[in-house]
């Protein structure tokens with residue numbers, strides 16, 4: 001039995017961080033550790049088999065009043081590293097101190113406050129997410145300090161593992177890969193549409209916006225991908241070959257709504273969903289992709305939830321917000337869809353690859369403002385096709401250095417490599433280019449599984 005005693009303040013926050021490291025990451029059974037909060041304790045005191053380890057508190061004791069830590073000035077400005085036990089771990093809160101004692105050790109790195117910082121993303125709420133639904137990712141601590149390609153929460157858990165007795169059963173996790181898709185638009189142009197565009201473009205000239213295709217590009221696309229289901233088939237063949245799960249998030253916009261790239265009630269949408277469901281492939285999970293029209297508007301949210309439920313003929317169990325637009329109000333709405341924990345996958349960078357919440361396994365979300373663990377499990381997405389494009393890699397080698405580094409780490413921590421490839425690209429050559437990259441990535445990941 002592992003016994004913890006902690007300072008008696010910020011109890012929900014401390015409990016969440018302790019459970020995240022012990023239960024979510026290390027896979028300890030909740031019965032294998034006990035946590036006590038005491039007024040006369042000032043650090044995290046860990047007693048294991050008569051040995052005493054002190055993990056110093058360098059954060060929550062400074063903010064005894066609930067939520068008083070939630071200020072921009074409490075986000076660190078500098079990065080230091082912890083060097084105990086031959087490790088080099090980023091310190092978000094704490095200091096570079098490791099003192100081995102006859103019967104234990106003192107650790108200066110506050111892994112609990114640092115884990116809480118990374119997983120709850122409270123920093124993002126202060127940087128504008130609550131009002132705008134998103135924030136400037138270049139302003140995030142992990143990005144500014146260049147540690148966004150390190151799953152540091154997994155690294156913190158490894159430090160903790162050093163002190164655990166061998167009889168504590170840790171769950172064994174396997175490295176897995178999931179290919180997820182935001183279904184943002186799949187309608188292949190009809191010949192009538194192409195004829196109309198031909199006439200329009202002959203009179204008014206070629207479209208000026210990149211996303212609007214020329215009639216020649218439309219023909220090329222139509223010949224390569226003749227039906228609305230063609231793009232899906234391409235990816236499903238890939239995931240079948242690699243025997244991995246594939247998740248589809250469907251948008252359910254109606255006629256006239258902003259960015260209604262396809263309509264929930266049109267024949268093609270029903271056909272595509274019907275086809276995927278008919279496959280009865282246990283690896284396919286169909287989910288919900290709420291449009292930006294739902295942000296801050298509960299009426300639209302409710303409308304879209306009933307549309308997706310009708311289309312799927314069941315309540316969605318997975319989801320991701322379109323444009324990754326969400327805040328705590330949105331997350332609380334996700335929580336009301338089903339009673340069991342719903343799987344969500346919103347934690348991903350727009351313009352870079354890596355670990356936005358510093359972790360490569362699914363974990364429970366925490367409502368920072370209501371101070372409670374949520375009934376939602378986040379599956380952080382680590383590599384997204386559009387982020388590769390927006391990052392503007394100079395060479396293919398630069399891209400692959402990042403990809404290999406990331407995949408190898410997810411493998412090292414037996415994590416879950418969630419990839420996102422959009423189903424929306426209507427330009428044939430771009431689509432083939434991204435599809436090929438997806439294939440190469442899955443190939444690399446499966447070689448990693450088999451060889452190391």
Ligand SMILES: [Zn+2]
Pocket residue numbers: 182183184289321322323
């Ligand atoms: Zn989307």
